[in-house]
Amino acid sequence: MRRNDALSKVVDGLSSLKLTLACLAVLMILVVACTLAQVNLGIHLAVERYIRSFLVWWVPEGSSLRIPIFPGGGLVGGLLLINLVLAQFRRLELSWRKAGLWIVHIGLALLFIGEFATAMLQVESNMAIEEGQTRNFSEDYRRMEVVVADATDPGFDSEVAIPDSLLRAGRELADTALPFKLIVRGYHENAVLSMRGPGDAPSGATMGVGAGMAFRPRSPATADNEQNTSIVLVEPVLPDGKSLGVYLLSNVLGAPQGFIHEGRSWKLALRLRQYRHPFSLTLKDFKHDRYPGTNIPKNFSSLVRLKDEAAGDDRDVLIFMNEPLRHGGLTFYQASFGKDDTLSVLQVVRNPAWTLPYVSCVLVSLGLLWHFGVMLRKSLGRLS
Amino acid sequence: MKLDRLQTAVFAGALALAAWPALKPEPKTDFNLAAFARVPVLEGGRVKPLDSFARNTMLAMRSKQSVPVDGKALPPARWLLDAAFKPELADTYAAFVVDDPEVLGLVRLDQGKTRYFAYWQLEPSRDEIQKQAALADEIAAPQRTRFQSAVLSLHGRLAMYERLKNTFMISGSGDPVLELAAFSSLLPSALKAFHSKKQTAADLRAMKALSDMLQRYNFIAQTAAFKAIPPKEGADADAWTNAGEAVVSPSGGEPHPSLASFAIMGRAYRAGDAAAFNAALSEHTTWLAQYRPAAARAARSEALFNKISPFTTGMALYILALLLIFAGWATRRPEVDSAARALAWAGFAVHTAGLFAHSVLQGRPPVTNLYSSAVFVGWAAVALGLFAERFHKRGFSAAGACVIGFTTLIVAHHLKSSGDTMEMMRAVLDSNFWLATHVVTITIGYSSTYLAGMLGIAWVVRRHLPLKPDPAASKALSELAYGVIAFSLFFSFIGTVLGGIWADQSWGRFWGWDPKENGALLIVLWNAFILHARWGGYARERGIMLMAIFGNIIVSLSWFGVNMLGIGLHSYGFMDKAFLWLSAFCALQLALMLLGAMPPRFWTERADA
Numbered sequence: 001m002r003r004n005d006a007l008s009k010v011v012d013g014l015s016s017l018k019l020t021l022a023c024l025a026v027l028m029i030l031v032v033a034c035t036l037a038q039v040n041l042g043i044h045l046a047v048e049r050y051i052r053s054f055l056v057w058w059v060p061e062g063s064s065l066r067i068p069i070f071p072g073g074g075l076v077g078g079l080l081l082i083n084l085v086l087a088q089f090r091r092l093e094l095s096w097r098k099a100g101l102w103i104v105h106i107g108l109a110l111l112f113i114g115e116f117a118t119a120m121l122q123v124e125s126n127m128a129i130e131e132g133q134t135r136n137f138s139e140d141y142r143r144m145e146v147v148v149a150d151a152t153d154p155g156f157d158s159e160v161a162i163p164d165s166l167l168r169a170g171r172e173l174a175d176t177a178l179p180f181k182l183i184v185r186g187y188h189e190n191a192v193l194s195m196r197g198p199g200d201a202p203s204g205a206t207m208g209v210g211a212g213m214a215f216r217p218r219s220p221a222t223a224d225n226e227q228n229t230s231i232v233l234v235e236p237v238l239p240d241g242k243s244l245g246v247y248l249l250s251n252v253l254g255a256p257q258g259f260i261h262e263g264r265s266w267k268l269a270l271r272l273r274q275y276r277h278p279f280s281l282t283l284k285d286f287k288h289d290r291y292p293g294t295n296i297p298k299n300f301s302s303l304v305r306l307k308d309e310a311a312g313d314d315r316d317v318l319i320f321m322n323e324p325l326r327h328g329g330l331t332f333y334q335a336s337f338g339k340d341d342t343l344s345v346l347q348v349v350r351n352p353a354w355t356l357p358y359v360s361c362v363l364v365s366l367g368l369l370w371h372f373g374v375m376l377r378k379s380l381g382r383l384s
Numbered sequence: 385m386k387l388d389r390l391q392t393a394v395f396a397g398a399l400a401l402a403a404w405p406a407l408k409p410e411p412k413t414d415f416n417l418a419a420f421a422r423v424p425v426l427e428g429g430r431v432k433p434l435d436s437f438a439r440n441t442m443l444a445m446r447s448k449q450s451v452p453v454d455g456k457a458l459p460p461a462r463w464l465l466d467a468a469f470k471p472e473l474a475d476t477y478a479a480f481v482v483d484d485p486e487v488l489g490l491v492r493l494d495q496g497k498t499r500y501f502a503y504w505q506l507e508p509s510r511d512e513i514q515k516q517a518a519l520a521d522e523i524a525a526p527q528r529t530r531f532q533s534a535v536l537s538l539h540g541r542l543a544m545y546e547r548l549k550n551t552f553m554i555s556g557s558g559d560p561v562l563e564l565a566a567f568s569s570l571l572p573s574a575l576k577a578f579h580s581k582k583q584t585a586a587d588l589r590a591m592k593a594l595s596d597m598l599q600r601y602n603f604i605a606q607t608a609a610f611k612a613i614p615p616k617e618g619a620d621a622d623a624w625t626n627a628g629e630a631v632v633s634p635s636g637g638e639p640h641p642s643l644a645s646f647a648i649m650g651r652a653y654r655a656g657d658a659a660a661f662n663a664a665l666s667e668h669t670t671w672l673a674q675y676r677p678a679a680a681r682a683a684r685s686e687a688l689f690n691k692i693s694p695f696t697t698g699m700a701l702y703i704l705a706l707l708l709i710f711a712g713w714a715t716r717r718p719e720v721d722s723a724a725r726a727l728a729w730a731g732f733a734v735h736t737a738g739l740f741a742h743s744v745l746q747g748r749p750p751v752t753n754l755y756s757s758a759v760f761v762g763w764a765a766v767a768l769g770l771f772a773e774r775f776h777k778r779g780f781s782a783a784g785a786c787v788i789g790f791t792t793l794i795v796a797h798h799l800k801s802s803g804d805t806m807e808m809m810r811a812v813l814d815s816n817f818w819l820a821t822h823v824v825t826i827t828i829g830y831s832s833t834y835l836a837g838m839l840g841i842a843w844v845v846r847r848h849l850p851l852k853p854d855p856a857a858s859k860a861l862s863e864l865a866y867g868v869i870a871f872s873l874f875f876s877f878i879g880t881v882l883g884g885i886w887a888d889q890s891w892g893r894f895w896g897w898d899p900k901e902n903g904a905l906l907i908v909l910w911n912a913f914i915l916h917a918r919w920g921g922y923a924r925e926r927g928i929m930l931m932a933i934f935g936n937i938i939v940s941l942s943w944f945g946v947n948m949l950g951i952g953l954h955s956y957g958f959m960d961k962a963f964l965w966l967s968a969f970c971a972l973q974l975a976l977m978l979l980g981a982m983p984p985r986f987w988t989e990r991a992d993a
Binding site: 017025028354357364 | 430611622623863871873874878882884885897912913920922946
């Protein structure tokens with residue numbers, strides 16, 4: 001009985017309207033803070049810090065201390081969702097009069113779940129295609145990967161890609177496809193890379209172009225159109241413990257570096273992470289229309305050939321503003337362009353939860369209409 | 385509501401007053417200015433009457449639609465003619481507003497008597513302005529100092545004016561008719577000379593003469609402020625050219641007849657020959673009527689819209705209606721009340737007509753930019769307010785509606801100076817479906833939140849007026865406010881989610897937490913907060929009303945504030961005046977909330993009522 005009392009108190013608290021109000025107020029504060037922070041932090045970092053976090057941390061200048069000072073968006077959103085669901089069953093009677101509110105709250109819950117799912121599951125990447133080119137992969141904006149490729153046979157490239165999340169100084173990376181392991185000797189998400197001048201500290205690389213270079217780590221880029229210059233120092237080591245030297249890899253270094261081991265030619269590189277797709281797009285034509293006599297863009301469109309053998313697709317698709325292509329669980333949007341209007345950049349998004357907001361929007365609209373309609377009728381009835 | 389005779393008369397009278405600018409006979413001028421103002425040109429990606437171009441340019445240059453010359457306002461079309469054909473005269477008009485003291489220091493002009501300066505006064509510092517503007521241009525807009533923004537703006541306005549001076553002829557020099565004739569007579573011989581194997585001295589002279597002329601026309605082709613030469617018969621409807629392009633690269637065959645018409649107009653205007661000017665103008669309009677009737681019609685309608693200026697009349701009607709509502713409260717005479725109501729409805733009718741006309745002229749749903757959003761927010765608030773008035777006929781919501789209608793139209797009026805109010809939509813916004821659904825619903829959300837805020841203000845003000853306590857009136861206000869807030873929640877929520885869906889359709893993310901989205905979300909959260917506080921019984925009448933007033937701040941910040949992000953932190957440039965007004969508005973709302981939190985009529989001897 002007693003335990004039930006304590007439990008019911010917690011449930012009471014979690015389902016209370018006071019908690020709803022507190023969460024709404026805190027959420028408003030977070031939204032304002034996130035908006036203002038964007039001026040200095042850029043949108044990505046501001047959202048990470050205030051919305052997609054469970055706590056907002058304060059790091060005093062020049063200290064390694066992190067002090068939580070405010071609940072973050074994840075915590076408040078989660079609480080609000082729990083509050084919504086519990087309140088629904090504890091307080092709201094199931095009646096026609098309240099049917100509108102039921103529908104509204106179900107819709108809202110879906111919206112929250114959708115936003116959580118998006119935060120967890122959504123993967124965004126870019127596909128840049130020049131006219132006439134065919135692509136079957138897209139690239140991440142920020143995340144990198146180390147690629148080790150066996151380039152002995154020029155017609156056949158076999159690759160092992162290691163995501164940047166595994167790159168930690170001192171870590172050993174091994175793969176059954178590789179006759180050696182890689183030891184990470186250093187990893188910097190962002191740095192300034194230059195040719196080594198007199199007085200510069202050595203980069204730590206002993207082989208390849210990196211041996212003649214120097215770098216200075218710096219904080220990761222925050223602006224939305226800025227890209228990190230990542231640097232990783234890797235040392236291939238044979239099973240018998242023999243080192244093949246330390247290589248400095250960076251996404252800004254063009255040509256891959258490599259060595260020959262037991263008659264096979266190996267290439268090493270750091271690049272933006274690539275996502276392979278089981279289908280290909282060929283850019284046939286990119287169009288950039290302007291309003292007559294001005295430079296105001298009227299429309300951007302990419303005519304692509306979609307080839308997907310498994311799905312039996314081989315057809316032309318026109319991707320333009322507000323008209324994306326949805327195929328194979330991915331959505332392709334016209335995002336950017338370049339090279340004198342011969343290069344088209346498509347944004348590629350995988351978001352399994354993309355339909356939830358649509359359903360939610362319909363539910364909440366209907367629910368609110370129902371509820372306020374009932375209220376209006378009541379109030380009109382009272383007046384007459 | 386039964387209409388009495390007084391109401392009908394007031395309503396009809398007000399409408400007649402609004403239509404008067406269109407009905408009154410045009411003032412007799414020697415040059416046919418009215419017809420010239422209706423001539424269509426292509427500028428900013430769309431066909432518009434010269435009248436609109438002249439007004440918008442004037443607004444951008446001096447923040448007013450006309451320039452005073454000898455104490456009389458020069459009609460915009462007249463100013464345009466002077467600038468294009470008699471620049472030596474137009475250079476003396478005080479057509480540029482310069483506010484920034486540092487810019488005035490740069491151009492060595494006294495700040496004191498006037499903020500308006502003529503081109504000839506700024507001309508000596510032209511190179512320095514250009515140099516400073518080039519420096520400022522390298523700085524990203526939000527980081528610019530006040531001086532940098534001001535000098536960049538001045539440079540842009542001077543450049544616009546300079547382009548206008550070179551639209552038909554090069555700064556009023558030469559005789560355009562003779563030049564055009566010389567060019568067409570020279571062209572065949574020079575072309576022949578160019579292709580001939582043995583070039584004589586005469587050939588070389590002809591080629592040199594042609595090359596000089598081409599250089600002049602090329603200059604016009606590059607600088608002209610707008611394209612006045614309509615596409616030839618059968619050509620693409622967008623293929624307008626300017627007076628230089630039409631000469632340099634004629635689309636085959638005879639030169640365009642309108643070229644000659646404009647050349648004659650230019651010569652006649654310089655010479656003060658009204659008859660010749662009007663004849664050439666009528667030749668051009670006849671050609672238009674025959675070959676480009678759609679463009680001529682659109683330009684005519686837009687010029688008429690400019691002339692009627694329905695939003696100015698609407699503003700006046702709203703303020704009159706508001707004064708009459710106050711008078712009605714003071715005198716308690718029913719006829720004043722009904723006249724007030726008729727005026728408010730007339731204001732709404734004019735506002736509606738204007739909104740409708742603006743949409744039709746632009747060929748877009750009613751809200752496409754900040755200007756039209758102001759017009760629409762006012763319109764929807766008035767519609768809702770007048771509708772809500774039918775539930776509690778005490779004039780509260782009608783008064784609130786009039787205040788919002790008036791204020792938003794004033795705001796719209798000031799937003800006009802940022803350019804063409806019917807500007808073309810950039811690619812991602814080019815979607816009538818989303819403009820009509822997302823943008824319209826979200827702006828209706830703004831309107832109703834403002835209306836709720838106005839009801840809150842009315843409630844607070846009433847508390848402190850020496851009236852007999854009237855709990856029924858207070859209750860009526862708070863019930864109205866509740867209904868309006870519920871309405872707001874509905875529209876702002878739907879509008880916000882539709883915005884998310886649009887974003888999902890156009891760039892693949894439903895919600896990106898960007899400032900504009902956050903602003904919309906704040907309105908939804910706030911309205912939800914008020915309603916839940918009421919349902920939980922945590923806020924009663926006063927709490928609801930004060931929170932409704934706070935809604936005014938939230939909507940204003942989300943509507944205008946997000947456009948100013950970064951301003952006030954390290955820049956005072958763009959919209960700095962608007963920033964001050966916005967801050968003042970928010971401060972006023974806070975003061976009203978504070979007033980509402982005080983005991984009623986705390987300032988009288990009697991502490992409590």
